[in-house]
Amino acid sequence: MRASDPIALLLDGRYADPETGQLLRAEARSVVIADSLAGDEADLVGALNVGRRLALIADATTYRVLGERVERALVGRFTVQRLVIREAPHADAETVASIARELAPGTDAVVAVGSGTLNDLSKMVALERGCPQLVFATAPSMNGYTSLSASITSDGVKRSVRAATPIAAFFDLGVLAAAPPRMIRAGLGDSVCRPTAQADWLLSHLLLGRPYREAPFALLASDEPELLERAAALVAGDLVAMRHLVRTLVLSGFGMTLCGGSFPASQGEHLVSHYAEMMRPHGVPEPFHGEQIGVCSIAMASLQDRVLASDVAPVVRPTAVTREDVIAHFGPIAGEACWQELAQKRLDAAAAEELNARLAREWGTIRARLAAVTLGAAPLTRVLRAAGAAALPDELGWSEAFFAAALQHAREIRNRYTFLDLVADAGW
Numbered sequence: 001m002r003a004s005d006p007i008a009l010l011l012d013g014r015y016a017d018p019e020t021g022q023l024l025r026a027e028a029r030s031v032v033i034a035d036s037l038a039g040d041e042a043d044l045v046g047a048l049n050v051g052r053r054l055a056l057i058a059d060a061t062t063y064r065v066l067g068e069r070v071e072r073a074l075v076g077r078f079t080v081q082r083l084v085i086r087e088a089p090h091a092d093a094e095t096v097a098s099i100a101r102e103l104a105p106g107t108d109a110v111v112a113v114g115s116g117t118l119n120d121l122s123k124m125v126a127l128e129r130g131c132p133q134l135v136f137a138t139a140p141s142m143n144g145y146t147s148l149s150a151s152i153t154s155d156g157v158k159r160s161v162r163a164a165t166p167i168a169a170f171f172d173l174g175v176l177a178a179a180p181p182r183m184i185r186a187g188l189g190d191s192v193c194r195p196t197a198q199a200d201w202l203l204s205h206l207l208l209g210r211p212y213r214e215a216p217f218a219l220l221a222s223d224e225p226e227l228l229e230r231a232a233a234l235v236a237g238d239l240v241a242m243r244h245l246v247r248t249l250v251l252s253g254f255g256m257t258l259c260g261g262s263f264p265a266s267q268g269e270h271l272v273s274h275y276a277e278m279m280r281p282h283g284v285p286e287p288f289h290g291e292q293i294g295v296c297s298i299a300m301a302s303l304q305d306r307v308l309a310s311d312v313a314p315v316v317r318p319t320a321v322t323r324e325d326v327i328a329h330f331g332p333i334a335g336e337a338c339w340q341e342l343a344q345k346r347l348d349a350a351a352a353e354e355l356n357a358r359l360a361r362e363w364g365t366i367r368a369r370l371a372a373v374t375l376g377a378a379p380l381t382r383v384l385r386a387a388g389a390a391a392l393p394d395e396l397g398w399s400e401a402f403f404a405a406a407l408q409h410a411r412e413i414r415n416r417y418t419f420l421d422l423v424a425d426a427g428w
Contacts, residue, residue, distance in 0.1 A: 006219050007031055007247065010254055018218045026254050027165040028146055033246050035239055037172040041073035041136070048168055050132055051108025055081045057099065057122050058113040062138045066175055067113035070136050074111075081107065091117045096124040107131055112166075115183065116142040116289055123163035134168040139179040140187035140245050141290050143265055145169045146253030165257050171246050173239045181235045182288060184245075185389035188231060189294025191248050192383060193269045194220060195375040196300040200267030200418035202373060206366045207355060208417055216255025216264035217373070223247045228379075232386040268303075268418035269296040271410040276398065278334065278413075279405070284397045291396065294384050298391050299407065301377035303419050308371050313363035316355055316425040319346040326412050344415040347425055 013025030205212035327335030
Protein backbone atom coordinates (compact mmCIF):
# COMPACT_ATOMS: atom_id res chain seq x y z
CA MET A 1 0.00 0.00 0.00
CA ARG A 2 1.05 3.60 -0.63
CA ALA A 3 2.19 5.59 2.39
CA SER A 4 -0.73 7.97 1.76
CA ASP A 5 -3.24 5.15 1.36
CA PRO A 6 -6.13 5.70 3.82
CA ILE A 7 -6.28 1.96 4.56
CA ALA A 8 -2.59 1.90 5.55
CA LEU A 9 -2.97 5.11 7.56
CA LEU A 10 -5.97 3.75 9.45
CA LEU A 11 -4.20 0.48 10.26
CA ASP A 12 -1.22 2.50 11.55
CA GLY A 13 -3.40 4.93 13.53
CA ARG A 14 -2.21 7.87 11.44
CA TYR A 15 -5.30 8.91 9.47
CA ALA A 16 -6.14 12.54 10.27
CA ASP A 17 -9.80 13.32 10.82
CA PRO A 18 -10.64 15.99 8.20
CA GLU A 19 -12.70 18.00 10.72
CA THR A 20 -10.64 17.79 13.90
CA GLY A 21 -7.16 16.65 12.87
CA GLN A 22 -7.38 13.83 15.42
CA LEU A 23 -5.45 10.73 14.36
CA LEU A 24 -7.83 7.84 13.75
CA ARG A 25 -7.07 4.12 13.97
CA ALA A 26 -8.96 1.16 12.55
CA GLU A 27 -9.83 -1.63 14.94
CA ALA A 28 -8.64 -4.22 12.43
CA ARG A 29 -5.01 -5.32 12.53
CA SER A 30 -4.59 -6.35 8.91
CA VAL A 31 -6.23 -5.80 5.52
CA VAL A 32 -4.59 -7.42 2.52
CA ILE A 33 -5.85 -6.90 -1.03
CA ALA A 34 -3.81 -8.77 -3.64
CA ASP A 35 -4.17 -10.19 -7.12
CA SER A 36 -3.66 -13.60 -5.49
CA LEU A 37 -3.23 -14.85 -1.93
CA ALA A 38 -2.64 -18.48 -2.85
CA GLY A 39 0.08 -19.91 -0.61
CA ASP A 40 0.06 -16.96 1.78
CA GLU A 41 -2.95 -17.91 3.90
CA ALA A 42 -1.09 -19.48 6.83
CA ASP A 43 1.42 -16.63 7.03
CA LEU A 44 -1.37 -14.05 6.98
CA VAL A 45 -3.21 -15.75 9.84
CA GLY A 46 -0.01 -16.56 11.74
CA ALA A 47 1.01 -12.90 11.77
CA LEU A 48 -2.13 -12.12 13.80
CA ASN A 49 -0.96 -14.20 16.80
CA VAL A 50 -4.48 -15.31 17.67
CA GLY A 51 -3.59 -18.80 18.92
CA ARG A 52 -3.63 -22.24 17.34
CA ARG A 53 -7.27 -23.37 17.66
CA LEU A 54 -9.32 -22.03 14.77
CA ALA A 55 -12.90 -22.57 13.66
CA LEU A 56 -13.37 -22.20 9.91
CA ILE A 57 -16.95 -21.31 9.02
CA ALA A 58 -18.19 -21.60 5.43
CA ASP A 59 -21.15 -22.91 3.49
CA ALA A 60 -20.89 -25.58 0.81
CA THR A 61 -20.28 -23.08 -1.98
CA THR A 62 -17.75 -20.85 -0.23
CA TYR A 63 -15.92 -23.92 1.08
CA ARG A 64 -15.55 -25.19 -2.48
CA VAL A 65 -14.56 -21.77 -3.87
CA LEU A 66 -11.96 -20.86 -1.24
CA GLY A 67 -12.52 -22.57 2.10
CA GLU A 68 -10.90 -25.86 1.16
CA ARG A 69 -7.79 -24.01 -0.03
CA VAL A 70 -7.63 -21.95 3.16
CA GLU A 71 -8.12 -25.00 5.37
CA ARG A 72 -5.43 -26.92 3.51
CA ALA A 73 -3.01 -24.04 4.05
CA LEU A 74 -3.84 -23.70 7.75
CA VAL A 75 -3.85 -27.29 8.97
CA GLY A 76 -0.07 -27.56 8.94
CA ARG A 77 0.25 -24.82 11.57
CA PHE A 78 -3.13 -24.71 13.30
CA THR A 79 -5.80 -26.98 14.69
CA VAL A 80 -8.79 -26.28 12.46
CA GLN A 81 -12.41 -27.15 13.22
CA ARG A 82 -14.32 -27.09 9.94
CA LEU A 83 -17.96 -25.95 10.17
CA VAL A 84 -19.65 -26.13 6.77
CA ILE A 85 -23.18 -24.91 7.39
CA ARG A 86 -26.22 -25.34 5.20
CA GLU A 87 -26.38 -23.68 1.80
CA ALA A 88 -27.85 -20.15 1.68
CA PRO A 89 -28.01 -19.67 5.47
CA HIS A 90 -30.05 -16.86 7.00
CA ALA A 91 -28.43 -14.22 9.16
CA ASP A 92 -30.77 -14.61 12.08
CA ALA A 93 -30.49 -15.11 15.82
CA GLU A 94 -31.38 -18.79 15.59
CA THR A 95 -28.58 -19.57 13.14
CA VAL A 96 -26.06 -17.68 15.28
CA ALA A 97 -27.06 -19.76 18.31
CA SER A 98 -26.88 -23.00 16.33
CA ILE A 99 -23.34 -22.33 15.06
CA ALA A 100 -22.16 -21.14 18.48
CA ARG A 101 -23.29 -24.45 20.03
CA GLU A 102 -21.12 -26.37 17.54
CA LEU A 103 -17.98 -24.34 18.19
CA ALA A 104 -15.31 -26.35 19.98
CA PRO A 105 -14.46 -25.28 23.54
CA GLY A 106 -11.37 -23.11 23.72
CA THR A 107 -11.59 -21.83 20.15
CA ASP A 108 -9.04 -19.04 19.77
CA ALA A 109 -10.45 -17.38 16.64
CA VAL A 110 -13.20 -17.72 14.06
CA VAL A 111 -12.16 -17.73 10.40
CA ALA A 112 -15.04 -16.84 8.09
CA VAL A 113 -14.81 -17.83 4.43
CA GLY A 114 -17.60 -16.15 2.56
CA SER A 115 -19.28 -12.81 2.09
CA GLY A 116 -22.21 -10.98 3.66
CA THR A 117 -24.28 -13.55 5.53
CA LEU A 118 -21.36 -15.73 6.56
CA ASN A 119 -19.36 -12.74 7.69
CA ASP A 120 -22.27 -11.44 9.79
CA LEU A 121 -22.94 -14.86 11.31
CA SER A 122 -19.26 -15.33 12.12
CA LYS A 123 -19.05 -11.89 13.73
CA MET A 124 -21.91 -12.71 16.05
CA VAL A 125 -20.64 -16.21 16.86
CA ALA A 126 -17.20 -14.79 17.70
CA LEU A 127 -18.79 -12.10 19.84
CA GLU A 128 -20.86 -14.67 21.72
CA ARG A 129 -17.81 -16.86 22.35
CA GLY A 130 -15.54 -13.93 23.22
CA CYS A 131 -12.90 -14.59 20.56
CA PRO A 132 -11.67 -12.60 17.54
CA GLN A 133 -12.86 -13.13 14.00
CA LEU A 134 -11.17 -12.76 10.62
CA VAL A 135 -12.45 -13.26 7.11
CA PHE A 136 -11.31 -14.51 3.72
CA ALA A 137 -13.70 -12.90 1.25
CA THR A 138 -15.27 -14.88 -1.56
CA ALA A 139 -17.28 -12.13 -3.25
CA PRO A 140 -17.16 -8.31 -3.43
CA SER A 141 -20.86 -8.21 -2.61
CA MET A 142 -21.18 -5.92 0.43
CA ASN A 143 -19.40 -3.38 2.64
CA GLY A 144 -19.63 -5.15 6.00
CA TYR A 145 -16.26 -6.92 5.90
CA THR A 146 -14.57 -4.31 8.09
CA SER A 147 -17.54 -2.91 10.01
CA LEU A 148 -18.43 -3.47 13.65
CA SER A 149 -22.07 -4.24 12.92
CA ALA A 150 -23.92 -7.25 11.58
CA SER A 151 -27.34 -7.33 9.93
CA ILE A 152 -29.29 -9.89 11.95
CA THR A 153 -33.00 -10.72 11.86
CA SER A 154 -34.64 -11.17 15.25
CA ASP A 155 -38.38 -11.36 15.98
CA GLY A 156 -39.06 -10.68 12.33
CA VAL A 157 -37.18 -7.36 12.26
CA LYS A 158 -33.84 -6.93 10.52
CA ARG A 159 -31.46 -4.79 12.55
CA SER A 160 -27.86 -3.64 12.47
CA VAL A 161 -26.50 -5.25 15.62
CA ARG A 162 -23.30 -4.16 17.35
CA ALA A 163 -20.68 -6.86 16.94
CA ALA A 164 -16.92 -6.43 16.64
CA THR A 165 -14.75 -5.46 13.71
CA PRO A 166 -12.94 -8.47 12.23
CA ILE A 167 -9.29 -8.30 13.22
CA ALA A 168 -8.32 -9.04 9.62
CA ALA A 169 -9.87 -9.15 6.17
CA PHE A 170 -8.14 -10.81 3.23
CA PHE A 171 -9.14 -10.28 -0.40
CA ASP A 172 -7.88 -12.43 -3.27
CA LEU A 173 -8.88 -10.36 -6.31
CA GLY A 174 -8.68 -13.38 -8.61
CA VAL A 175 -11.24 -15.21 -6.47
CA LEU A 176 -13.46 -12.15 -6.25
CA ALA A 177 -13.34 -11.47 -9.99
CA ALA A 178 -14.53 -15.05 -10.57
CA ALA A 179 -17.56 -14.59 -8.32
CA PRO A 180 -21.00 -14.75 -9.95
CA PRO A 181 -21.69 -11.47 -11.80
CA ARG A 182 -24.78 -10.88 -9.66
CA MET A 183 -22.62 -10.79 -6.54
CA ILE A 184 -20.21 -8.34 -8.15
CA ARG A 185 -23.13 -6.15 -9.17
CA ALA A 186 -24.42 -6.42 -5.61
CA GLY A 187 -21.17 -4.96 -4.31
CA LEU A 188 -21.53 -2.08 -6.72
CA GLY A 189 -25.13 -1.63 -5.57
CA ASP A 190 -24.01 -1.53 -1.94
CA SER A 191 -21.49 1.17 -2.91
CA VAL A 192 -23.75 3.54 -4.83
CA CYS A 193 -25.73 4.32 -1.68
CA ARG A 194 -22.96 6.61 -0.39
CA PRO A 195 -24.56 9.78 -1.81
CA THR A 196 -28.08 8.98 -0.60
CA ALA A 197 -26.90 7.83 2.83
CA GLN A 198 -24.69 10.88 3.27
CA ALA A 199 -27.53 13.22 2.28
CA ASP A 200 -29.94 11.52 4.70
CA TRP A 201 -27.43 11.59 7.57
CA LEU A 202 -26.55 15.20 6.89
CA LEU A 203 -30.26 16.07 6.74
CA SER A 204 -30.80 14.71 10.25
CA HIS A 205 -27.83 16.74 11.44
CA LEU A 206 -28.95 19.99 9.84
CA LEU A 207 -32.60 19.70 10.87
CA LEU A 208 -32.43 17.87 14.20
CA GLY A 209 -28.86 18.43 15.37
CA ARG A 210 -28.01 14.75 15.31
CA PRO A 211 -24.30 13.80 15.19
CA TYR A 212 -22.61 13.71 11.78
CA ARG A 213 -19.04 13.19 10.58
CA GLU A 214 -17.16 13.85 7.35
CA ALA A 215 -14.40 11.28 7.94
CA PRO A 216 -16.18 8.22 6.47
CA PHE A 217 -16.82 10.08 3.24
CA ALA A 218 -13.34 11.57 2.99
CA LEU A 219 -12.00 8.01 3.14
CA LEU A 220 -13.84 7.21 -0.11
CA ALA A 221 -12.83 10.33 -2.01
CA SER A 222 -10.16 8.69 -4.19
CA ASP A 223 -11.62 5.27 -4.90
CA GLU A 224 -15.31 6.03 -5.40
CA PRO A 225 -14.91 8.11 -8.60
CA GLU A 226 -12.63 5.45 -10.10
CA LEU A 227 -15.12 2.73 -9.21
CA LEU A 228 -18.07 4.55 -10.76
CA GLU A 229 -16.03 5.29 -13.88
CA ARG A 230 -14.98 1.63 -14.29
CA ALA A 231 -18.32 0.01 -13.43
CA ALA A 232 -18.63 -1.71 -16.79
CA ALA A 233 -15.24 -3.41 -16.34
CA LEU A 234 -16.20 -5.02 -13.04
CA VAL A 235 -18.08 -7.93 -14.58
CA ALA A 236 -15.42 -8.39 -17.27
CA GLY A 237 -12.80 -9.65 -14.82
CA ASP A 238 -10.81 -6.41 -14.70
CA LEU A 239 -8.67 -6.57 -11.54
CA VAL A 240 -8.04 -2.81 -11.51
CA ALA A 241 -11.78 -2.14 -11.34
CA MET A 242 -12.17 -4.95 -8.80
CA ARG A 243 -9.47 -3.42 -6.60
CA HIS A 244 -11.36 -0.11 -6.53
CA LEU A 245 -14.57 -1.91 -5.62
CA VAL A 246 -12.91 -3.86 -2.81
CA ARG A 247 -11.19 -0.76 -1.47
CA THR A 248 -14.49 1.13 -1.52
CA LEU A 249 -16.18 -1.68 0.40
CA VAL A 250 -13.33 -1.90 2.92
CA LEU A 251 -13.20 1.85 3.49
CA SER A 252 -16.97 2.07 3.81
CA GLY A 253 -16.81 -0.58 6.51
CA PHE A 254 -14.06 1.30 8.31
CA GLY A 255 -16.13 4.47 8.08
CA MET A 256 -18.98 2.74 9.89
CA THR A 257 -16.62 1.48 12.57
CA LEU A 258 -15.14 4.95 13.14
CA CYS A 259 -18.66 6.32 13.64
CA GLY A 260 -19.73 3.56 16.01
CA GLY A 261 -22.56 2.43 13.76
CA SER A 262 -23.81 2.08 10.20
CA PHE A 263 -24.89 5.73 9.91
CA PRO A 264 -22.63 6.75 6.97
CA ALA A 265 -23.64 3.77 4.81
CA SER A 266 -27.18 2.86 5.87
CA GLN A 267 -30.00 5.36 5.82
CA GLY A 268 -33.26 5.62 3.89
CA GLU A 269 -32.22 3.29 1.09
CA HIS A 270 -31.42 0.57 3.63
CA LEU A 271 -34.71 1.12 5.44
CA VAL A 272 -36.57 0.52 2.18
CA SER A 273 -34.46 -2.59 1.56
CA HIS A 274 -35.08 -3.87 5.10
CA TYR A 275 -38.81 -3.35 4.59
CA ALA A 276 -38.66 -5.40 1.39
CA GLU A 277 -36.92 -8.24 3.23
CA MET A 278 -39.43 -8.15 6.09
CA MET A 279 -42.57 -7.87 3.98
CA ARG A 280 -41.67 -9.58 0.69
CA PRO A 281 -44.79 -11.28 -0.71
CA HIS A 282 -44.77 -15.05 -1.04
CA GLY A 283 -43.34 -16.20 -4.33
CA VAL A 284 -41.28 -13.07 -5.00
CA PRO A 285 -37.61 -14.02 -5.54
CA GLU A 286 -35.10 -12.96 -2.88
CA PRO A 287 -32.46 -10.66 -4.43
CA PHE A 288 -28.98 -10.15 -3.02
CA HIS A 289 -28.78 -7.40 -0.43
CA GLY A 290 -26.65 -5.19 -2.66
CA GLU A 291 -29.02 -5.62 -5.60
CA GLN A 292 -31.78 -4.26 -3.38
CA ILE A 293 -29.61 -1.41 -2.15
CA GLY A 294 -28.83 -0.35 -5.72
CA VAL A 295 -32.52 -0.15 -6.63
CA CYS A 296 -33.46 1.53 -3.34
CA SER A 297 -30.61 4.03 -3.73
CA ILE A 298 -31.99 5.11 -7.11
CA ALA A 299 -35.43 5.58 -5.51
CA MET A 300 -33.96 7.60 -2.62
CA ALA A 301 -31.86 9.67 -5.02
CA SER A 302 -34.99 10.45 -7.03
CA LEU A 303 -36.77 11.50 -3.86
CA GLN A 304 -33.86 13.67 -2.79
CA ASP A 305 -33.64 15.20 -6.28
CA ARG A 306 -37.30 16.14 -6.07
CA VAL A 307 -36.99 17.83 -2.69
CA LEU A 308 -33.76 19.64 -3.51
CA ALA A 309 -35.11 20.90 -6.84
CA SER A 310 -37.45 23.25 -4.98
CA ASP A 311 -36.28 26.61 -3.73
CA VAL A 312 -39.32 26.62 -1.44
CA ALA A 313 -38.78 24.89 1.91
CA PRO A 314 -40.96 21.87 2.73
CA VAL A 315 -43.60 22.45 5.41
CA VAL A 316 -44.08 19.58 7.84
CA ARG A 317 -47.00 18.62 10.04
CA PRO A 318 -47.11 16.56 13.23
CA THR A 319 -46.51 12.88 12.45
CA ALA A 320 -49.89 11.27 11.84
CA VAL A 321 -48.82 7.62 12.12
CA THR A 322 -50.01 5.95 15.34
CA ARG A 323 -48.97 2.84 17.24
CA GLU A 324 -52.13 1.14 16.02
CA ASP A 325 -51.25 1.96 12.41
CA VAL A 326 -47.78 0.44 12.74
CA ILE A 327 -48.97 -2.74 14.45
CA ALA A 328 -51.78 -3.16 11.92
CA HIS A 329 -49.25 -3.00 9.09
CA PHE A 330 -46.35 -5.03 10.50
CA GLY A 331 -48.15 -7.35 12.92
CA PRO A 332 -48.01 -7.45 16.73
CA ILE A 333 -44.38 -8.51 17.26
CA ALA A 334 -42.53 -6.66 14.50
CA GLY A 335 -45.03 -3.82 14.74
CA GLU A 336 -44.32 -3.18 18.40
CA ALA A 337 -40.58 -3.17 17.74
CA CYS A 338 -41.05 -0.74 14.85
CA TRP A 339 -43.26 1.53 16.94
CA GLN A 340 -40.58 1.82 19.61
CA GLU A 341 -38.24 3.10 16.89
CA LEU A 342 -40.69 5.45 15.19
CA ALA A 343 -41.93 6.92 18.48
CA GLN A 344 -38.48 8.39 19.11
CA LYS A 345 -38.61 10.60 16.02
CA ARG A 346 -42.30 11.43 15.67
CA LEU A 347 -43.03 15.12 15.43
CA ASP A 348 -45.57 16.61 17.82
CA ALA A 349 -47.06 20.05 17.16
CA ALA A 350 -44.26 21.91 18.93
CA ALA A 351 -41.51 19.96 17.16
CA ALA A 352 -43.17 20.48 13.77
CA GLU A 353 -43.43 24.21 14.40
CA GLU A 354 -39.78 24.41 15.41
CA LEU A 355 -38.69 22.40 12.38
CA ASN A 356 -40.73 24.57 10.02
CA ALA A 357 -39.14 27.68 11.46
CA ARG A 358 -35.69 26.26 10.82
CA LEU A 359 -36.60 25.15 7.30
CA ALA A 360 -38.02 28.57 6.44
CA ARG A 361 -35.03 30.37 7.90
CA GLU A 362 -32.21 28.15 6.60
CA TRP A 363 -33.56 26.27 3.56
CA GLY A 364 -31.18 27.92 1.12
CA THR A 365 -28.13 26.88 3.15
CA ILE A 366 -29.51 23.45 3.99
CA ARG A 367 -30.42 22.78 0.38
CA ALA A 368 -26.97 23.80 -0.87
CA ARG A 369 -25.16 21.62 1.65
CA LEU A 370 -27.31 18.60 0.81
CA ALA A 371 -26.97 19.11 -2.93
CA ALA A 372 -23.19 19.21 -2.57
CA VAL A 373 -23.02 15.59 -1.34
CA THR A 374 -25.52 14.02 -3.75
CA LEU A 375 -24.88 12.67 -7.23
CA GLY A 376 -28.48 12.43 -8.45
CA ALA A 377 -30.59 9.53 -9.66
CA ALA A 378 -29.60 9.75 -13.32
CA PRO A 379 -25.80 9.36 -12.86
CA LEU A 380 -26.29 6.52 -10.36
CA THR A 381 -28.64 4.78 -12.77
CA ARG A 382 -26.04 5.00 -15.53
CA VAL A 383 -23.44 3.40 -13.26
CA LEU A 384 -25.68 0.45 -12.41
CA ARG A 385 -26.71 0.01 -16.04
CA ALA A 386 -23.06 0.02 -17.16
CA ALA A 387 -22.50 -3.07 -15.01
CA GLY A 388 -25.78 -4.69 -16.06
CA ALA A 389 -27.27 -4.25 -12.58
CA ALA A 390 -30.92 -3.73 -11.71
CA ALA A 391 -32.04 -0.14 -11.21
CA LEU A 392 -35.85 -0.38 -11.02
CA PRO A 393 -38.14 -2.19 -8.55
CA ASP A 394 -39.85 -4.34 -11.17
CA GLU A 395 -36.46 -5.78 -12.15
CA LEU A 396 -36.37 -7.36 -8.68
CA GLY A 397 -39.93 -8.66 -9.02
CA TRP A 398 -41.40 -5.91 -6.83
CA SER A 399 -44.80 -4.62 -7.85
CA GLU A 400 -45.59 -0.92 -7.97
CA ALA A 401 -47.96 -1.30 -5.00
CA PHE A 402 -45.39 -3.18 -2.92
CA PHE A 403 -42.69 -0.60 -3.55
CA ALA A 404 -45.07 2.26 -2.83
CA ALA A 405 -45.82 0.63 0.53
CA ALA A 406 -42.09 0.24 1.15
CA LEU A 407 -41.48 3.95 0.54
CA GLN A 408 -44.38 4.84 2.84
CA HIS A 409 -43.69 2.49 5.74
CA ALA A 410 -39.91 1.93 5.69
CA ARG A 411 -39.31 4.93 7.92
CA GLU A 412 -41.26 3.17 10.68
CA ILE A 413 -38.58 0.48 11.01
CA ARG A 414 -35.84 2.51 12.66
CA ASN A 415 -35.08 5.71 14.52
CA ARG A 416 -33.12 7.31 11.70
CA TYR A 417 -34.47 10.56 10.34
CA THR A 418 -34.19 10.59 6.54
CA PHE A 419 -35.80 12.16 3.50
CA LEU A 420 -38.50 9.48 3.92
CA ASP A 421 -39.55 11.20 7.15
CA LEU A 422 -39.33 14.69 5.69
CA VAL A 423 -41.55 13.98 2.70
CA ALA A 424 -44.02 11.90 4.72
CA ASP A 425 -44.49 14.58 7.37
CA ALA A 426 -44.71 17.18 4.57
CA GLY A 427 -47.60 15.21 3.09
CA TRP A 428 -45.90 14.48 -0.23
